[in-house]
Amino acid sequence: MTSPIVSVRDLQVHYPIGGGFMKGKPQTVRAVDGVSFEIYPGQIFGLVGESGSGKTTVGRAILKAAPITHGEVTLRVADTALHVDQLRGDGLKALRRHAQMIFQDPYASLSPRMTVRDIIAEPLEAMKLTRNREETDRRVREVAEKCRLNLEHLRRFPHAFSGGQRQRIAIARALVSNPSFLVADEAVAALDVSIQANILNLLKSLQQDMNLAFMFISHDLSVVAHFCDVVAVMYLGEIVEIAPTHKLFSQPAHPYTQALLSAIPPLxxxxxxxxxxxSGEIPSPITPPTGCRFHTRCPVAQPACQTIKPEWTQISGDHGVACHLVADHVDSTVPEHLQEQKKHAMPEC
Structure with missing residues (x-):
């Protein structure tokens, strides 16, 4: 079996707040609280959930752009395993060479003082991946062409372009170092629907040509259904369900996933x-509910959900969920000698 290119185990990202004179007792924001999953080469891994669920923080933590409080994040490049949670200094440069990010806002992510050529070339120059200007220019032209940018655009500044064109520039900048893994954080959320389709088709084409692995963070389930191979659902810093896209949309197991899918408007x-x-709002990550974190809003919550945290249950080899109701159903149908093995299962893609 192919080894995963990204492996995340018990990832936690906590931010201390408060404390000091007249500021009250120190508290901790549990932005991400024990997340585990794997992404395989050439796979598009979707991450969905409400605003404030921790999706963007997970993507940034994988790239060491957010502080990792606890857990292991591993990026495998060829025969080398980069332990992201342990990287410092020069080690981070090696990570940037192989893992890049496409940001949500194409207007804020590009410097207005740099030409398009300089924006795309910046990673090459910062990481010293080319020997001279001629080689840099050649690589910039190649990537610009792949991203369907005209060569005459390279002399212009970002203000001269539309949102879709700016996002193509941002994609070209992310691809110029020839990475093997990309995090796309709401990469089409700020674009018109027609432009979204063009950018998604471009990303899909580039992913197939370059055998890229993607983490695609989005709140738009219709986009995720079209674009992703596997989908993980987050709620309040935790992953509650992981499944192949077709299985998640046809057989959602967690009540939160069912609620999200029911909100998709029909054609x-x-x-x-x-x-x-x-009912209600998503609780605060400073004081998350005990037991199942979703029980305060769950329409089918049971008394046990309020005090006992649900264990991860593998419904099938590629479909996992954290829910007491699903675990009880699976336990009643799984042979006894396999139940102990199920209890120790980790979420896999």
Whole structure:
């Protein structure tokens, strides 16, 4: 079996707040609280959830752009394993060479004082990946062409371009170092629907040509259904379900996943649909609920959900969920000698 290119085990990202004179007792924001998953070469791994669930923090932590409080993050490049959680100084330069990020806002992520050529060339020059200016220019032209940018655009500044064109520039900058893994953080959220389709088709084409692995962070489930191979659902710093895209959308197991999918508007405006209504707001990551973190909003919560944290349950080899109701159902159908093995299962893609 192919080894994963990204392996995340019990990732935690906590931010201390408060403390000091007249500031009250120190507290901790548990932005990400024990996340585990794997991403394989050439795979598009989707990460979905409400705002504040910790999606962006996970993506930044994998690239060491957010502090890792606890856990292991490993990026495998050829025969080398980069332990991201341990990297410092020059080690981070090696990580940047193989892992890049596409940011959400194409207007804020590009320097208005640099030409498009300089923006795309910056990673090459910062990491010293080319020997001279001629080689740099050749690489910039190659990547610009792959991203469907005209060569005459290289002399212009970002203000001269639309949002879709700016995002193509950002994609070219991310690809110029020839990485093997990309984090796309809401890469099409700020674009018009027609432009979104063009950018997604471009990313899909580049992913196939370069055998890239993607983490695609989004709140738009229709985009995720079209673009991703595997989807993980996050709620309040934890992953509650992981499954192949077709299985997650056809057989959602966690009540939170079911609620998210029920909110997708149908193509037929007159079609009837059964909405799963969630009461209240997402709790604070400073004081998350005990037991199952979703129990305060879950329409089918049981007494045990309030005090006992659900264990990770593998419904099948590629479909895992953290829910008491699902675990009880699986336990009643799984042979006894396999139940102990199930209890120790880790979420896998």
């Amino acid at each position: 037929d405006p007159d079609a009837k649909r059964d909405r799963v209504q969630l």
